[in-house]
Amino acid sequence: MLQTPGALSAAVSNTPAESAAEENAIRDHIVGNLYSCAADIAARAVRRPPQQTDWNRRIDDVITSRRLGFPIMLALLGGVLWLTVAGANYPSKCLCTCLFWFQDRLTDFFRWAGMPGWVHGLLVMGIYRTVAWVVSVMLPPLIIFFFLFALLEDSGYLPRVAFNLDRVFKKAGGHGKQSLTMSMGFGCNAVGVMACRIIESPRERLIAVLTNVFVPCNGRFPTIIALSSIFMGGAAAGSNGLPAASAAVAAMIMTGVAVTFAMTWLLSRTLLKGVPSCFILELPPYRKPQINRILLSALLNRTAFVLARAVLVAAPAGAVTWVLANVHAGDLSILDRIACRLDPFGHAIGLDGFIVTAFIMGLPANEIVLPILVMGYVSSGTLIEPQSLEALKTLLMEHHGWTWLTAFSTMLFSLLHFPCGTTLLTIFRETGSIKWTLFSLFMPLLIGILVTLTLAQSVRFLGFG
Numbered sequence: 001m002l003q004t005p006g007a008l009s010a011a012v013s014n015t016p017a018e019s020a021a022e023e024n025a026i027r028d029h030i031v032g033n034l035y036s037c038a039a040d041i042a043a044r045a046v047r048r049p050p051q052q053t054d055w056n057r058r059i060d061d062v063i064t065s066r067r068l069g070f071p072i073m074l075a076l077l078g079g080v081l082w083l084t085v086a087g088a089n090y091p092s093k094c095l096c097t098c099l100f101w102f103q104d105r106l107t108d109f110f111r112w113a114g115m116p117g118w119v120h121g122l123l124v125m126g127i128y129r130t131v132a133w134v135v136s137v138m139l140p141p142l143i144i145f146f147f148l149f150a151l152l153e154d155s156g157y158l159p160r161v162a163f164n165l166d167r168v169f170k171k172a173g174g175h176g177k178q179s180l181t182m183s184m185g186f187g188c189n190a191v192g193v194m195a196c197r198i199i200e201s202p203r204e205r206l207i208a209v210l211t212n213v214f215v216p217c218n219g220r221f222p223t224i225i226a227l228s229s230i231f232m233g234g235a236a237a238g239s240n241g242l243p244a245a246s247a248a249v250a251a252m253i254m255t256g257v258a259v260t261f262a263m264t265w266l267l268s269r270t271l272l273k274g275v276p277s278c279f280i281l282e283l284p285p286y287r288k289p290q291i292n293r294i295l296l297s298a299l300l301n302r303t304a305f306v307l308a309r310a311v312l313v314a315a316p317a318g319a320v321t322w323v324l325a326n327v328h329a330g331d332l333s334i335l336d337r338i339a340c341r342l343d344p345f346g347h348a349i350g351l352d353g354f355i356v357t358a359f360i361m362g363l364p365a366n367e368i369v370l371p372i373l374v375m376g377y378v379s380s381g382t383l384i385e386p387q388s389l390e391a392l393k394t395l396l397m398e399h400h401g402w403t404w405l406t407a408f409s410t411m412l413f414s415l416l417h418f419p420c421g422t423t424l425l426t427i428f429r430e431t432g433s434i435k436w437t438l439f440s441l442f443m444p445l446l447i448g449i450l451v452t453l454t455l456a457q458s459v460r461f462l463g464f465g
Contacts, residue, residue: 056285060160069164076152081186081253084145084218091140099132121326122319125382130318130368131311137367138310141218142303145187147294154289158183163283170276172261173268174211175204182208182260185215186253189419190426192217197430201277206436207267209427213419213444214259216252219366223414224252226370230393231407248411256415259447310365313421317364321372324361325381335361335376349449350409350456352400359413364421369414405459409452416448 062068103124110120152158158180166176177199185192192212199205216224228248268274324335332340335357343353354376362369374392375382377400396402418441419427428437 059286060283063157063160064163069160073161073164076157077183077186078250080145080148080152083148084141084187087144088140092136095139096132096136099136100129103128103132118326121382122322126318126322127315128318129382130314130321130365133371134310134314134365134367135307137222138218138365139303139307141221142187142307145218146191146303149184149187150294151289154287154294156284156286159283168261169264172265173276174207174264175199175201175277178204178208178211178264181212182215182257185212185217187218189213189215189217189423193423193426193430201274203272203274204277206431207264207272209430210267210436210440210443211260211263213423213440214256214263214416216256216415217366217420217423219420220414221249222367223370224411225249226392227407227411228252230396231402231404252411252415255412259416263443263447310420310422313364313425314368317361317368317421321361321368321375322382325375333379333381336379339376348456349413349452350405350459351413351452352406354400355406355410355413359417362420363418366414366420405456405464409456412455413448413452416444416451418442418445418448 063072106124106128107120110124149158161183162176162179165179169176169178178196180198181192181195183192184195189212192215193209196205196208196212199208225245228245232244232248268276321335324338325333327334329337339353339357341353342356346352346354346356354373357376358369358373361372374395377395396407418424424437424441427440428434431437
């Protein structure tokens, strides 16, 4: 039976201090009684034909069960990520070929027009090449990921994900809907931050915004996958290479999720204390997805918006990178001198000066970190792509002395370092606060430094690296 107001007020008055846990228990008790009362009324008033099967309930009994709910959810997420990465390879290569073919035509035009070399370098090899790289790497995976995500959303499955994870996020001090925003972050952290609007509580919304940066986005996957394939996959014998590399990538993903939960717990008990809000979720019925609406949502509302912001911040980054790589101070370029200055710090955290410089220069877009690193190593003065993983392996291991510790530290730092410029811009737009935007910049950077510093120094102290 539903409690009367008098009984409720008596229960409240009998509590000595009204702690947050007691308030939450009372609130849950009220909601539970409401649903129990509603279920009792429905059971007495609604009559179904004996032969009618409630497929929604039967499916939910499996998808939201404690035993199968999480495995099904992880399998679907793994499938979405695999389709995103594998399905985007060929379109990315085709798009890259087309965009860089047009770069060659621009070069021919600048030569025909008699433009100075520095103008061609700044506009074509700096700005255009960087934008072309970002577009070719980002666009196909974004389209695939957002389409698959919208497919799950339109079919009615995503609310079940929030239902399954609500208990876990509640224990961490977050909100159940944060599971949806975290999932969106796998495609793009900026989109994950925008998706935090679905969380009604301002405090829990801010927690979701600040912790979304620990989810590995599409821009970080190329670096993580390439290094996993070279060092973890290459270290495994024979046919075990691909499973070993896949396991390393999966370990990085789970590390990001674990740090997300840990920082949610820490923020909810320090800077952003408060009483967890109630999460009342009415599960919608399963339905046939509307492909036309999904395509419109995936392409226009999400992909085009994120890509436009990425290009906005990547273009000036390309110009700055080209200038630093081509303007010399003495016998070294400015980029080389910055790397030399940062080398002691980089060595302390398991990296080197060029890796740290690449991450700093890759602030506008995570997609250009690896190309900038290769550019610095070969001193080419322009953004380049290694022709194959074998060529990249030779460059890193034989010419610059990379070890498994360097690769693992780089993967961890790529996972945990500051978010890209597009995400920072989105955080500022969503929060309207410079303070929280700067916090979202330096908080993950500090965590990334502490984690890699601890790892590098521990491994060296034990004599393993």
